[in-house]
Amino acid sequence: MLLEIRNIRVHYDKIEAVKGVSLQLGKGEIVTLIGANGAGKTSILKAISGLVRPSAGEILYDGADITRRSPSDIVARGISHVPEGRRMFKLMSVQDNLRLGAYLIRDSKVIAEGLAWVYEHFPILKQKCNQLAGQLSGGQQQMVAIGRAMMARPRVILMDEPSLGLAPIIVDEIAAIITTLKQSGLSIVLVEQNAHLALKLADRGFVLETGSVTLSGKSADLLGNPEVIRAYLGA
Amino acid sequence: MSFDEIPQMLVTGLSLGLMYALIAIGLTLIFGVMRIVQYGHGEMYMLGAFFLYYWTAKWGLPYWLGVAASASVIFVLGAILQQTLFQAVHGRNILYSLAIGMGLIFIFSSGGQIIFGTTVKGIPKFATGGILVMGGFLSYERIVISIVSASLVVGLWLFLQKTRTGMAIRAVSEDPETSALQGIRTRQIHWVAFGLGSALAAIAGCLMGTLLSIVPTMGFVATIKAFMIVIMGGLGSIPGALVGGIILGMIDSVVTTVISADIAIIMSFVVIFLILVFRPSGLFGQQWT
Numbered sequence: 148m149l150l151e152i153r154n155i156r157v158h159y160d161k162i163e164a165v166k167g168v169s170l171q172l173g174k175g176e177i178v179t180l181i182g183a184n185g186a187g188k189t190s191i192l193k194a195i196s197g198l199v200r201p202s203a204g205e206i207l208y209d210g211a212d213i214t215r216r217s218p219s220d221i222v223a224r225g226i227s228h229v230p231e232g233r234r235m236f237k238l239m240s241v242q243d244n245l246r247l248g249a250y251l252i253r254d255s256k257v258i259a260e261g262l263a264w265v266y267e268h269f270p271i272l273k274q275k276c277n278q279l280a281g282q283l284s285g286g287q288q289q290m291v292a293i294g295r296a297m298m299a300r301p302r303v304i305l306m307d308e309p310s311l312g313l314a315p316i317i318v319d320e321i322a323a324i325i326t327t328l329k330q331s332g333l334s335i336v337l338v339e340q341n342a343h344l345a346l347k348l349a350d351r352g353f354v355l356e357t358g359s360v361t362l363s364g365k366s367a368d369l370l371g372n373p374e375v376i377r378a379y380l381g382a
Numbered sequence: 383m384s385f386d387e388i389p390q391m392l393v394t395g396l397s398l399g400l401m402y403a404l405i406a407i408g409l410t411l412i413f414g415v416m417r418i419v420q421y422g423h424g425e426m427y428m429l430g431a432f433f434l435y436y437w438t439a440k441w442g443l444p445y446w447l448g449v450a451a452s453a454s455v456i457f458v459l460g461a462i463l464q465q466t467l468f469q470a471v472h473g474r475n476i477l478y479s480l481a482i483g484m485g486l487i488f489i490f491s492s493g494g495q496i497i498f499g500t501t502v503k504g505i506p507k508f509a510t511g512g513i514l515v516m517g518g519f520l521s522y523e524r525i526v527i528s529i530v531s532a533s534l535v536v537g538l539w540l541f542l543q544k545t546r547t548g549m550a551i552r553a554v555s556e557d558p559e560t561s562a563l564q565g566i567r568t569r570q571i572h573w574v575a576f577g578l579g580s581a582l583a584a585i586a587g588c589l590m591g592t593l594l595s596i597v598p599t600m601g602f603v604a605t606i607k608a609f610m611i612v613i614m615g616g617l618g619s620i621p622g623a624l625v626g627g628i629i630l631g632m633i634d635s636v637v638t639t640v641i642s643a644d645i646a647i648i649m650s651f652v653v654i655f656l657i658l659v660f661r662p663s664g665l666f667g668q669q670w671t
Contacts, residue, residue: 196563217562218562219562219566230559230560236552236556237556239556247564250550250564251564251565
């Protein structure tokens with residue numbers, strides 16, 4: 148397993164947001180975490196990327212324990228996080244946003260290659276490269292957010308609600324990009340409220356309720372599971 | 383007032399304004415990354431000036447090297463204050479950092495009076511003479527100081543726009559958490575920006591101290607002026623601090639020449655209040671969360 152989470156707990160003061168969750172991500176795999184607001188999905192991603200410290204449990208990446216490492220160290224090891232709400236540096240140009248994604252990369256050739264990759268996959272961003280990121284549409288901002296994460300040359304991408312607030316046609320575009328990323332060998336942890344989309348993209352899924360995993364399995368099985376259909380797919 | 387005084391008045395206003403801007407840019411830079419107003423910022427300005435005074439008047443060392451040394455020493459002091467005092471209260475209610483800043487004002491200005499003495503001092507001039515422009519006298523010193531301050535503002539702007547560390551400072555100012563996700567060590571950016579902001583105040587102290595005179599209690603007024611400039615220009619905005627500084631410098635110079643220094647102070651605050659009434663978040667302001 149490339150990334151393995153063992154029984155982690157996350158507390159915010161006295162409130163326990165994640166109550167002992169374990170999950171595994173294989174190389175080239177997409178796993179999805181689905182569940183309602185407040186189920187602990189975002190907290191799990193933040194624990195992986197080092198933004199919050201788990202109060203218990205372990206996170207192993209590529210054989211090393213990264214549980215209490217700094218976000219900077221975790222990015223350097225190859226895990227990039229596309230945060231919920233896209234989180235643009237709104238006062239900076241699209242290009243500067245992308246460059247910041249490569250903050251830890253010193254080789255200007257590698258940075259140029261990264262920019263070329265982003266502009267090839269998101270041609271609209273090339274046209275808008277000098278515009279302030281805050282002036283872009285939601286879909287374009289999501290493209291910048293994904294591109295920015297790719298600039299760090301990750302092996303794992305954590306994506307938090309990439310489809311949130313986007314028009315259906317843009318959601319299709321983002322979905323296509325996620326598929327492309329998988330085909331290029333990346334491993335992805337996808338957090339989504341749009342369970343239907345998430346399970347179509349992912350190999351495996353984990354259903355979270357109030358901080359615990361209540362169901363997990365292959366996406367195809369979850370898509371056919373009556374409980375999942377009732378609670379998340381709105382049959 | 384005669385027409386002869388106009389060029390002199392404008393150059394005085396500009397040089398004063400650029401130095402105000404240096405102090406204010408330092409303050410706004412610190413606010414940007416740490417979301418605190420460093421009320422002890424003016425003390426960095428005062429200490430920077432006294433460092434240069436000892437360097438040149440007491441030890442007889444070269445002037446410009448002294449300005450650079452002063453900036454370096456105050457950079458380190460700022461970074462240490464950030465790491466020890468301000469980091470400890472980072473992210474907490476701003477009243478904590480306010481209390482620390484207030485404490486620094488008293489510690490440094492009282493300590494300064496004990497160590498440096500209470501008499502007014504002057505930093506030795508680095509140039510004498512000047513030129514006549516349209517009948518008005520402009521000293522070389524004031525011209526050079528204006529050019530140096532303006533270059534510093536431009537240099538800082540380029541640093542923030544073009545360099546890796548400069549971009550990291552802007553990123554942390556906008557969104558610390560997302561900055562961390564890009565691999566930026568935000569704590570490191572905190573002390574770098576704090577040191578840099580303090581060094582800018584120190585340089586302003588050196589230059590202002592050369593044109594005017596210095597006393598250990600001059601920091602507090604500098605803080606108040608810088609704070610008002612930052613509010614007028616828009617919290618966290620560097621163009622705002624520059625424009626605000628020049629507005630204040632011009633009012634100071636023009637009103638002092640035409641009417642009097644007391645009226646100039648009153649006028650400055652009236653103008654700032656008017657700007658805030660019509661643009662509550664300042665000239666280049668934005669909403670802060």
